[in-house]
Amino acid sequence: MKKALITGLTGQDGSYLAELLLGKGYQVFGLVRRSSGSNLDRIGHLGDRIQVISGDLLDQTSLMDAIAISQPDEVYNLASQSYIPTSWTQPSLTAEYTALGVSRLLEAIRRCHPDARFYQASSSEVFGQPDVSPQNERTAFRPRNPYGAAKAYAHWMTTNYRQQYNLYACCGITYTHESPRRGAEFVFRKITRTAAMIKLGLASELRLGNLDAQRDWCYAKDAVKAMWLMLQQEQPDDYIIASGETHSVKELVQCAFNYVGLNWQDYVVIDPSFYRPDEPIQLVGNIAKTKAKLRWTPDYSFEQLVELMLESDLQQLSQEAIQPKVQLVSQLN
Missing domain, CATH: 3.90.25.10 (UDP-galactose 4-epimerase, domain 1)
Structure with missing residues (x-):
């Protein structure tokens, strides 16, 4: 039985990913901040099929403990401060969670369980106002808000850990994806x-x-399937996750x-x-590489x-x- 650790378990993507992994026979662990421990509405229907671990992207020790407890084959980092207007009013907090939190998690994996495969939820906001459209995995990053800047840092840290420490680490550059579990503020x-x-x-x-x-909109259920497929490949790489429209x-x-x-x-x-x-x-994603290598298209x-x-x-x-x-x-x- 494979084991997976999901950060951002209580969010839209985390809940759909947990469903997908459970359906594939995984043992699923979820990292949940103490302050959001009661906010389990999106995963309530999964009952006790998920083992919740208390932890926080701001706390290095708790991340190392979570890795040590779960011993995951795969780690999916879906946690961040993702609401762009809030990133302007709380830029430092956005940086701590969305940028530095990824550094802490990568370091926890490197120290405690370097064989784990890591997925980082990157974002189309890293492109900001791009020079080309549609964008692909090699389009230059030009973030235009604190959230995009934090995601750009997290993206490059992930690729640097892949190159420097030979970790199996991937970035999925996701465009806007929606579902009935999406917050009403979006x-x-x-x-x-x-x-x-x-x-x-x-x-x-x-x-x-x-x-x-x-906008380039797709269904969150389609997006998490692409996330999973990324960690099933022989070699780690970065991919666009979008509708292409x-x-x-x-x-x-x-x-x-x-x-x-x-x-x-x-x-x-x-x-x-x-x-x-x-x-x-x-902002529209070129999903040619994703289609060809992952054999994925939105349903x-x-x-x-x-x-x-x-x-x-x-x-x-x-x-x-x-x-x-x-x-x-x-x-x-």
């Missing part, structure tokens, strides 16, 4: 959830910034509102405060992802609306 989920709320009479408007902003926020809005039978122009309000000063241009199209998200949001919101009524009837009885 634009894709904000749009689908608000469209569902408007459809159910729970909201009256959707406030957005730049509708012309373009670009869509505007306006396209996303139109698709979402069409699905629920509404005219988006009746509900969308443009709010300049939501504009990003560092809005990236044409879900953009339209299928929008529909999946909306169905989930409609169902969840309907259940939330019913629950208070059930509780009230119970109290009256």
Whole structure:
């Protein structure tokens, strides 16, 4: 039985990756900060099939202990401070977790279990405003926000440990990936959830910034499959994880509102405060290498992802609306 250690277990990617690995017969360990120990909603359905280890990317000793306890064949580092607006208000904290945390984890692996294979969740934000589109694994890094800068550091530290210490260490440069487990603060989920709320009479408007902003969106379940495939190759390497397509926020809005039978122009309000000063241009991944070497392509199209998200949001919101009524009837009885 293979063993895997996942940091960021309670996040979107961590929960889907845990499901994938358990389905493949792995023994799964998850590193969870004490402060987030109760935030296990995304993995609650997995019950006691995961062994949770208390630890923190800020604490070197706890990382070494986690490696020593789990003795993993594979380590997936999915933990970071990943919300870009927060990276501007808390740049030092973002650097500690997203950048230096990776150095600590790599050093823990090197010292305690150097045979483990390591996956680092890199990000398309390392490209910032690239000179070329689409981007591939050799496109120059030009990060435009503290999160992107921290991810760039983590990426290069991973490749340096691979070269200097011969660790099996890979970086997956992931573009924006979504799912019903995505936080509502991210634009894709904000749009689908608000469209569902408007459809159910729970909201009256959707406030957005730049509708012309373009993104490469794919499904988180597809993304974690690529992560796993990266660590099954004979030699470690870095890969783009993306859909290979670009869509505007306006396209996303139109698709979402069409699905629920509404005219988006009746509900969308443009709010300049939501504009990003560092809005990236044409961030879209070239997945030719990933297709060829990993034999991976996304299973879900953009339209299928929008529909999946909306169905989930409609169902969840309907259940939330019913629950208070059930509780009230119970109290009256």
